[in-house]
Amino acid sequence: ASNQKQSDKMTSDRVCALSAEEEEHAALDYYDEDDDLEAFSNAELVLGFSDSLNTEIKPRILLMGLRRSGKSSIQKVVFHKMSPNETLFLESTNMICREDVSSSSFVSFQIWDFPGQIDFFDPTFDYEMIFRGTGALIFVIDSQDDYVEALRRLHLTVTRAYKVNPDINFEVFIHKVDGLSDDHKTEKQTDIHKRANDDLADAGLEQIHLSFYLTSIYDHSIFEAFSKVVQKLIPQLPTLKNLLNIFISNSGIEKAFLFDVVSKIYIATDSSPVDMQTYKLCCDMIDVVIDISCIYGLMDSQGRLPYDQESMAIIHLNNTTVMYLKEVTKFLAIVCFLRKESFERKGLIDYNFHCFKNAIQEVFDVRIKVQQNRKLLTQRRFLLSCLCPRTPRKGFMLDMR
Ligand SMILES: Nc1nc2c(ncn2[C@@H]2O[C@H](COP(=O)(O)OP(=O)(O)OP(=O)(O)O)[C@@H](O)[C@H]2O)c(=O)[nH]1
Numbered sequence: 001a002s003n004q005k006q007s008d009k010m011t012s013d014r015v016c017a018l019s020a021e022e023e024e025h026a027a028l029d030y031y032d033e034d035d036d037l038e039a040f041s042n043a044e045l046v047l048g049f050s051d052s053l054n055t056e057i058k059p060r061i062l063l064m065g066l067r068r069s070g071k072s073s074i075q076k077v078v079f080h081k082m083s084p085n086e087t088l089f090l091e092s093t094n095m096i097c098r099e100d101v102s103s104s105s106f107v108s109f110q111i112w113d114f115p116g117q118i119d120f121f122d123p124t125f126d127y128e129m130i131f132r133g134t135g136a137l138i139f140v141i142d143s144q145d146d147y148v149e150a151l152r153r154l155h156l157t158v159t160r161a162y163k164v165n166p167d168i169n170f171e172v173f174i175h176k177v178d179g180l181s182d183d184h185k186t187e188k189q190t191d192i193h194k195r196a197n198d199d200l201a202d203a204g205l206e207q208i209h210l211s212f213y214l215t216s217i218y219d220h221s222i223f224e225a226f227s228k229v230v231q232k233l234i235p236q237l238p239t240l241k242n243l244l245n246i247f248i249s250n251s252g253i254e255k256a257f258l259f260d261v262v263s264k265i266y267i268a269t270d271s272s273p274v275d276m277q278t279y280k281l282c283c284d285m286i287d288v289v290i291d292i293s294c295i296y297g298l299m300d301s302q303g304r305l306p307y308d309q310e311s312m313a314i315i316h317l318n319n320t321t322v323m324y325l326k327e328v329t330k331f332l333a334i335v336c337f338l339r340k341e342s343f344e345r346k347g348l349i350d351y352n353f354h355c356f357k358n359a360i361q362e363v364f365d366v367r368i369k370v371q372q373n374r375k376l377l378t379q380r381r382f383l384l385s386c387l388c389p390r391t392p393r394k395g396f397m398l399d400m401r
């Protein structure tokens with residue numbers, strides 16, 4: 001129980017649920033860079049720059065689908081470490097739930113969990129505003145149920161969203177596949193894939209690309225699918241991949257993953273193919289490291305999880321493979337697979353890791369600089385708008401000398 005508490009602490013460290021009031025206005029308060037200036041109220045002018053200037057604009061991941069398809073369960077299992085069995089007691093969602101997930105400078109997004117019964121094409125519901133800032137739309141289909149209605153709804157959602165924002169990644173989770181045999185799974189996937197694409201072709205929208213994943217909260221498939229969804233939203237992915245490729249080829253490592261330790265989604269891996277077994281082993285290793293750290297590690301004054309620069313673990317498997325985990329940043333860890341012989345040159349691996357970590361830091365720094373520049377630009381535009389207002393603002397006098 002204490003272990004679970006520590007993990008919850010770590011999760012709440014970075015996942016901030018928004019208040020009910022904010023949820024109610026979910027569709028209304030999003031702004032993009034162009035909307036920034038419009039977003040300031042007079043109160044903000046009096047108080048100076050509000051938090052909105054300091055907040056990075058995060059891509060959204062929407063979870064949509066029919067009622068009871070499993071949307072909230074997915075979010076709870078992946079981002080709150082809820083055990084799959086506990087999801088049986090989840091109540092139906094009745095308003096949009098937004099959550100900020102910022103595990104590193106690379107992984108930073110908002111998840112919006114929609115109620116299944118919501119009619120988001122209701123004229124009072126500003127779906128254009130929602131889709132405008134969306135990076136990925138995950139549509140969850142319950143594979144254990146009849147999916148004709150789900151496919152109809154998928155088509156409607158995708159076509160509307162595409163019209164507003166053609167850059168959205170459309171991801172379809174064929175969910176709850178734990179109850180299906182392997183043959184049955186493939187059969188369902190082929191059928192759903194065909195029908196969904198046929199519907200789009202009939203509507204003359206062949207250019208819309210849907211990605212399909214077989215998922216279940218009862219195994220690692222949901223983490224793997226989420227990893228792929230998140231990776232598509234990381235602009236630095238090719239750089240991270242290259243760095244991993246260089247690191248492994250110079251260190252005699254066979255496979256390496258960069259993991260977000262809380263959610264166990266991997267944000268990058270090298271170019272060699274990923275197999276499910278390797279991914280499962282990585283997840284298990286992260287669990288072991290976090291659990292042991294929670295039980296035996298010392299917490300800092302703020303009660304944060306004892307996961308720091310010193311965190312590392314080595315596991316020797318009985319097939320001459322070694323797994324090596326090391327902390328990269330506060331929320332990221334690298335997990336490597338290598339042969340026992342290669343691990344004898346641990347000094348070389350550690351030196352290369354040091355270089356790899358520095359390179360990652362440089363990529364972070366570039367990103368931070370870009371964000372700072374963007375903030376300065378927004379502040380400058382804000383000041384300009386105060387000096388040359390389109391509509392005069394209360395409390396400001398324009399000096400025309
Ligand atoms: N077998 C199985 N059941 C699942 C899976 N994911 C979710 N469920 C179950 O599906 C039921 C509905 O889950 P919810 O997460 O509440 O569904 P939802 O889509 O959020 O529903 P609404 O909030 O009403 O839209 C729960 O009883 C979950 O335990 C899965 O992968 N496999």
Ligand SMILES: [Mg+2]
Nearest residue numbers: 071072092093
């Ligand atoms: Mg729900």
